[in-house]
Amino acid sequence: MKRPARRPAPADRMPDRALAAVARDEQVTVSRVRQGLSSGLIVIPMNRGRRCRAVGIGKGMRTKVNANLGTSPDRVSLKLELAKLKAACAAGADTVMDLSTGGDIPAIRRAIVAESPIPVGTVPLYEASYWARRHGKSFVELTPGELLAVIEEHCRDGVDFITVHCGIRRPVLSLLKRRPRLTGVVSRGGSMILEWMSRNGQENPLYQYYDELLSIARAHRVCLSLGDGLRPGSVADATDEAQVSELVVIGELVERARAAGVMAMVEGPGHVPLNQIQANIALEKVVCHDAPFYVLGPLVTDIGCGYDHITSAIGGALASYHGADFLCYVTPSEHLGLPDVEDVRTGVVAARLAAHAGDVARGDPRALARDRALSEARAGLDWPRMLRLSLDPQRAEKVFRARASATSDVCTMCGEFCAMKKFREVVKAGRRSAKTENQQEE
Numbered sequence: 001m002k003r004p005a006r007r008p009a010p011a012d013r014m015p016d017r018a019l020a021a022v023a024r025d026e027q028v029t030v031s032r033v034r035q036g037l038s039s040g041l042i043v044i045p046m047n048r049g050r051r052c053r054a055v056g057i058g059k060g061m062r063t064k065v066n067a068n069l070g071t072s073p074d075r076v077s078l079k080l081e082l083a084k085l086k087a088a089c090a091a092g093a094d095t096v097m098d099l100s101t102g103g104d105i106p107a108i109r110r111a112i113v114a115e116s117p118i119p120v121g122t123v124p125l126y127e128a129s130y131w132a133r134r135h136g137k138s139f140v141e142l143t144p145g146e147l148l149a150v151i152e153e154h155c156r157d158g159v160d161f162i163t164v165h166c167g168i169r170r171p172v173l174s175l176l177k178r179r180p181r182l183t184g185v186v187s188r189g190g191s192m193i194l195e196w197m198s199r200n201g202q203e204n205p206l207y208q209y210y211d212e213l214l215s216i217a218r219a220h221r222v223c224l225s226l227g228d229g230l231r232p233g234s235v236a237d238a239t240d241e242a243q244v245s246e247l248v249v250i251g252e253l254v255e256r257a258r259a260a261g262v263m264a265m266v267e268g269p270g271h272v273p274l275n276q277i278q279a280n281i282a283l284e285k286v287v288c289h290d291a292p293f294y295v296l297g298p299l300v301t302d303i304g305c306g307y308d309h310i311t312s313a314i315g316g317a318l319a320s321y322h323g324a325d326f327l328c329y330v331t332p333s334e335h336l337g338l339p340d341v342e343d344v345r346t347g348v349v350a351a352r353l354a355a356h357a358g359d360v361a362r363g364d365p366r367a368l369a370r371d372r373a374l375s376e377a378r379a380g381l382d383w384p385r386m387l388r389l390s391l392d393p394q395r396a397e398k399v400f401r402a403r404a405s406a407t408s409d410v411c412t413m414c415g416e417f418c419a420m421k422k423f424r425e426v427v428k429a430g431r432r433s434a435k436t437e438n439q440q441e442e
Contacts, residue, residue: 009037009038010037010038010043010044010261010263012038012261013048013221013261014037014044014046014221016030017054018046018054019033019034019037019044019054021053022044022054022056022061025054025055026056026060026062027366028060032060033056036056036058036059036060037263039258040254040257040263040264040289041060041291041292042056042057042058042059042060042061042292043056043057043058043161043223043264043265043292044056044057044223044263045057045119045160045222045223045263046119046160046221047155047158047159047160047220047222048219048220048221049156049158050113050158050160052116052117052118052119052160053117053118055094055095055118055119057094057265057292057294057325057326058265058291058292058325059290059292059325062355062359062366062367063320063325063326063354063355063356063358063359064095064326064327064355065092065093065094065095065326065327065328065348065351065352065355066093066094066095066096066097066121066294066326066327066328066329067084067088067091067093067095067096067097067329067344067348067351068096068097068099068328068329068339069081069085069088069096069097069100069112069344070097070099070100070101070108071101071102071103071108071338072101072338074102074338075102075338076102078107078108078111080341081098081100081112082112084339084340084341084344085112085116087342087344087345087348088344088345088348089116089117089118090345091344091345091348091352091392092348092349092352092391093118093329093348093352094118094119095119095120095121095160096112096118096119096120096121097120097121097122097163097328098112098113098121098122099123099126101126101130101188105126105127105130109122109127109154109157109159113157113159119160119161120158120159120160120161121159121160121161121162121163121225122154122162122163123162123163123188123189123227124147124150124151124153124154124164125147125150125164125165125188125189125193126188126189127150127154128142128146128147128150129192131146131150132146139192139195139196140195140199140200142196144205144208144209147205147206148205148209148212148216151164151213151216155219155220159222160222160223161222161223161224161225161265162217162222162224162225163225163227163267164213164224164225164226165187165189165192165193165204165206165227165229166204166207166210166213166226166227166249166250166253167207167226167227167228167229167230167246167249167250167253168190168193168194168197168204168229168230168249169203169207169245169249170197170202170203170204171245172245172246173194173198175241175242175245176194176242179240179242181232181233181234181236181237181240181242182233182234182236182237183233183234183236183271185229185230185233186231186232186233186270187227187228187229187230187231189227189229190228190229191229193206193229194229207249210253211256211260214256214257214260214262215260217262217263218260218261221263222263223262223263223264223265224262224263224264224265225264225265225267225294226250226253226265226267228243228246228247228250228266228267228268228269228270229246230242230243230245230246231243231267231268231269231270231271231296232269232270232272233270233271234271234302235271235272235301235302237271238269238270238272238273238280239269239272239276239279239280243269243270244283247266247283247284247287247288248287250288251287251288251289254266254288254289254291255289258289265291265292265293265294265325265326266284266291266292266293266294267294267296268293268294268295268298268324269295269297269298270295270296270297270298270299271297271299271300271302272297272299272300272315273300273301274300274314274315274318277298277300277318277319277322278318278322280298280319281293281319281322281323281324282322282323285323292325292326293323293324293325293326294326294327294328295315295319295324295326295327296312296328297311297312297315297316297319297327297328297330298312298315298316299311299312299315299330300314300318305335305336306332306333306336307332308330308331308335309329309330309331309334309347309350309351310350311330312329312334312350312351313351313353313354314354315354316351316354316355316358317353317354317357317358317361318358319358320354320355320357320358320359320361320362321357321358321361321362324358327351327354328351329347329348329350329351330347330350330351331343331346331347349391356391370389373389374386374389374390377389378420379420381409381418381420381421381424383400383409387400409421
């Protein structure tokens with residue numbers, strides 16, 4: 001059987017300005033970016049119809065951070081979501097995702113796309129449920145053609161990347177019954193696909209009609225984020241058979257996307273204990289052919305309610321060190337409620353710290369240079385420069401000024417006992433003594 005001709009690689013259809021912007025941001029050559037994009041090791045989410053910031057995700061790039069926005073059925077406010085978008089961008093998010101499930105979802109999505117200077121992602125399945133209700137149906141009554149129509153609408157509206165839960169196959173239904181999980185299926189999209197397959201007795205339509213999905217993505221130059229619908233929702237369920245079986249299917253889908261000239265990255269867990277993170281990253285890189293890996297956290301414990309931005313940052317730093325390319329932030333309100341503007345800001349900062357820590361551990365020269373510059377300022381008691389070089393200068397300035405010392409060159413943690421100040425005085429005294437001794441000898 002003759003194999004279909006390979007489609008032009010994404011790099012052949014990506015604007016030169018985007019390639020140059022990524023190369024400049026990452027301090028690498030344009031040819032290196034082009035090669036990574038052509039091989040599928042790098043993605044640049046940028047819809048053909050939109051001009052947003054070019055963000056490179058993947059091998060040789062610094063670890064990127066995504067912030068989730070979006071309404072719920074119980075809380076709908078476009079004004080609030082746009083305020084969250086502004087906060088996420090100000091805090092340094094590289095991308096955002098609109099996960100709205102309540103209100104006028106298409107209008108909310110279009111407003112966020114119009115206002116966002118950075119790439120925007122969505123989960124079209126959420127709107128498919130909304131679309132079904134408007135047409136007097138339930139989600140499980142939607143046809144594969146109707147699902148694809150919703151996906152195409154997102155792409156036409158300028159969305160840069162979409163999460164699609166294509167890796168869940170029908171056999172997993174019986175697997176989940178034979179080997180029940182503590183927290184079952186925690187992915188909204190994953191549970192929707194499982195329900196659709198169960199009620200219709202058919203294969204996952206996003207898997208069955210994957211070629212049609214690829215055609216839509218290719219036409220609009222949209223990056224696929226192959227969703228982990230079976231990600232673990234507790235550390236007890238981490239790296240189980242269901243999760244791994246989906247990852248194997250996603251590995252196949254990555255190859256098909258590359259052959260079709262479509263950018264694809266892989267979404268990953270979820271709740272994973274520290275001792276399993278390295279294995280999860282290594283497994284994805286092997287099974288999914290080094291596709292960029294996009295992880296939610298991972299959260300390393302289940303008991304961090306109210307502090308899950310911290311449990312996520314712990315896991316995210318280790319994941320970045322071991323090769324994860326893209327961290328999805330987790331906010332303090334995860335598992336508890338819809339995040340507010342301050343939650344968004346806090347979540348982005350925590351995830352950016354995790355990403356930077358991973359880059360430092362990997363020996364990224366840009367990350368190391370930034371740490372060194374701040375430490376030089378700290379050693380020199382150069383407070384303005386130290387505050388300016390902090391990850392969150394506004395927060396650092398606020399804390400410092402609120403606790404300002406009467407002596408301008410020290411903080412109130414140590415005051416007159418400032419170790420660095422005393423050390424500088426010791427060095428200075430030693431130099432004076434050495435100079436005096438030299439003069440006496442002369």
